[in-house]
Amino acid sequence: MQVPAQVEYERAGSVEHALTLLARYGPAARVLAGGHSLIPMMKLRLVQPEVLIDINGITDLCYINLTGAQLRIGALTRHAQLLESSVAGEHFAILHDAERVIADPIVRNWGTVGGSLCQADPSEDLSAAFAAMKGTMIIHGPDGSREVSAREFHAGPYETVVGPSELLTEIRLPIRPGGGSGYRKVSRRAGDWPVGAAGAAVWLDGDVITDAGIGLTAVGATHFAAAEAEDFLRGRTATPQTLARAGEIAAENCRPVSDQRGPADYKRHLACELTTRVLGVAVARARGLMA
Amino acid sequence: MQRRAGGKGGLIMTIVYSDREDEAAAQVPMRRIKFTVNGEKKIAEVEPRLLLAHLIRQGLRLTGTHTGCDTTNCGACTVLVDGQAVKSCTMLAVQVDGHEIQTVEGLASASELHPLQEGFREEHGLQCGFCTPGMMLAAKALLDRNPDPTEEEVRWALSGNLCRCTGYQNIVKSVLWAAAKLRAQAPAD
Ligand code: FES
Ligand code: FES
Numbered sequence: 001m002q003v004p005a006q007v008e009y010e011r012a013g014s015v016e017h018a019l020t021l022l023a024r025y026g027p028a029a030r031v032l033a034g035g036h037s038l039i040p041m042m043k044l045r046l047v048q049p050e051v052l053i054d055i056n057g058i059t060d061l062c063y064i065n066l067t068g069a070q071l072r073i074g075a076l077t078r079h080a081q082l083l084e085s086s087v088a089g090e091h092f093a094i095l096h097d098a099e100r101v102i103a104d105p106i107v108r109n110w111g112t113v114g115g116s117l118c119q120a121d122p123s124e125d126l127s128a129a130f131a132a133m134k135g136t137m138i139i140h141g142p143d144g145s146r147e148v149s150a151r152e153f154h155a156g157p158y159e160t161v162v163g164p165s166e167l168l169t170e171i172r173l174p175i176r177p178g179g180g181s182g183y184r185k186v187s188r189r190a191g192d193w194p195v196g197a198a199g200a201a202v203w204l205d206g207d208v209i210t211d212a213g214i215g216l217t218a219v220g221a222t223h224f225a226a227a228e229a230e231d232f233l234r235g236r237t238a239t240p241q242t243l244a245r246a247g248e249i250a251a252e253n254c255r256p257v258s259d260q261r262g263p264a265d266y267k268r269h270l271a272c273e274l275t276t277r278v279l280g281v282a283v284a285r286a287r288g289l290m291a
Numbered sequence: 292m293q294r295r296a297g298g299k300g301g302l303i304m305t306i307v308y309s310d311r312e313d314e315a316a317a318q319v320p321m322r323r324i325k326f327t328v329n330g331e332k333k334i335a336e337v338e339p340r341l342l343l344a345h346l347i348r349q350g351l352r353l354t355g356t357h358t359g360c361d362t363t364n365c366g367a368c369t370v371l372v373d374g375q376a377v378k379s380c381t382m383l384a385v386q387v388d389g390h391e392i393q394t395v396e397g398l399a400s401a402s403e404l405h406p407l408q409e410g411f412r413e414e415h416g417l418q419c420g421f422c423t424p425g426m427m428l429a430a431k432a433l434l435d436r437n438p439d440p441t442e443e444e445v446r447w448a449l450s451g452n453l454c455r456c457t458g459y460q461n462i463v464k465s466v467l468w469a470a471a472k473l474r475a476q477a478p479a480d
Binding site for chain 1: 308311313314316317318319320322338339340342345358361362363364366369375376377378381382383385386429447448450451452
């Protein structure tokens with residue numbers, strides 16, 4: 001029987017209240033959202049916070065809406081809500097592709113978007129999806145809020161730029177015309193973490209790629225992104241050869257490690273193949289040729 | 292495990308853990324929570340670290356909820372909290388304060404099995420039965436939302452629940468059987 005260590009428990013009723021509690025307890029506290037990463041880690045005693053600050057009561061942080069040319073996702077939005085959101089799927093097919101393969105339906109009922117990001121597991125799917133879409137994160141702290149790009153959000157494995165007295169509150173994704181996106185993942189079995197996964201967003205002007213975003217997870221990509229492959233694509237015609245070359249560049253620039261999910265060379269192969277395929281999906285969607 | 296009657300028929304429950312002397316909190320904190328389980332109101336005094344699965348199995352003695360993996364994988368511990376399926380090995384008991392829990396014991400009435408239970412019997416949806424309570428509650432959450440699911444939708448909804456015995460075919464048939472029965476029972480509109 002796995003049991004977490006003794007821990008104090010506080011329930012936050014609002015963002016302000018959560019910030020007050022975070023200020024009071026500092027690094028001794030951990031925020032409890034869906035808890036589907038934190039509680040397992042506490043059970044293994046890999047983390048032993050002195051205090052949990054439960055934010056599940058802050059229901060104003062559960063939302064998905066369109067504001068101007070942005071999709072805004074509250075940090076406490078459950079994975080299941082994102083998967084069911086037609087507005088999210090309409091603008092960002094990548095989100096539905098990714099959510100369909102994150103854990104399983106029961107876990108998605110409780111696990112949250114913000115919690116997944118803040119857990120910062122190097123194999124996490126949404127981190128790659130948001131990197132591909134060049135989203136930004138809103139972080140609230142004692143001195144107000146700040147906006148950080150998805151590519152600056154992670155400071156390393158299991159580490160983000162969210163300080164001990166701060167709270168991630170929202171993710172913003174810019175909506176630009178001519179875009180298409182997708183996500184593809186290979187895992188050993190249903191509901192598992194990826195051996196490798198890739199997300200892509202492209203924006204087309206006719207056949208020319210005006211901009212591209214490529215997110216990679218579980219393969220040691222810097223900031224979950226394949227910046228070199230994106231640079232290569234910008235300004236080129238979206239041919240299968242171009243997309244395949246981008247896949248190769250993405251694979252050359254990531255640093256997978258061998259572990260029980262697979263050997264490094266296989267993961268590198270996946271980075272190439274999945275990037276190529278998902279770019280094809282994104283292009284097809286941008287052209288309106290695929291749902 | 293000690294139990295003693297609390298005020299007004301409530302139950303104060305304590306679960307004894309080994310002290311590994313590596314505790315993060317200096318004190319042993321306690322919280323009093325109120326919740327409903329299968330329609331009955333309860334009060335419990337719990338350590339914040341107590342897992343919902345342990346509250347249900349050891350505290351409430353509702354051992355129909357099983358724990359298999361203890362790691363959020365198998366789904367044997369699935370219960371409903373406010374109608375939503377959750378793996379109770381991965382939720383803290385304090386988090387159900389003010390909420391409603393439904394376990395497999397709440398499915399049948401005194402005289403009749405729930406259509407899901409009948410379905411599992413009719414279609415041979417279980418062998419050892421270890422996964423069955425979790426399967427039935429995950430299925431209940433599905434049917435409450437979608438009374439007429441396709442086979443694919445049933446498979447999808449049960450994809451967080453593992454079965455070591457049946458190969459899933461008969462579990463899926465059982466859920467479809469129950470869905471048909473529930474629809475036949477529902478008042479026509
Ligand atoms: S015991 Fe909870 S998921 Fe297996
Ligand atoms: S019937 Fe044995 S695990 Fe499912």
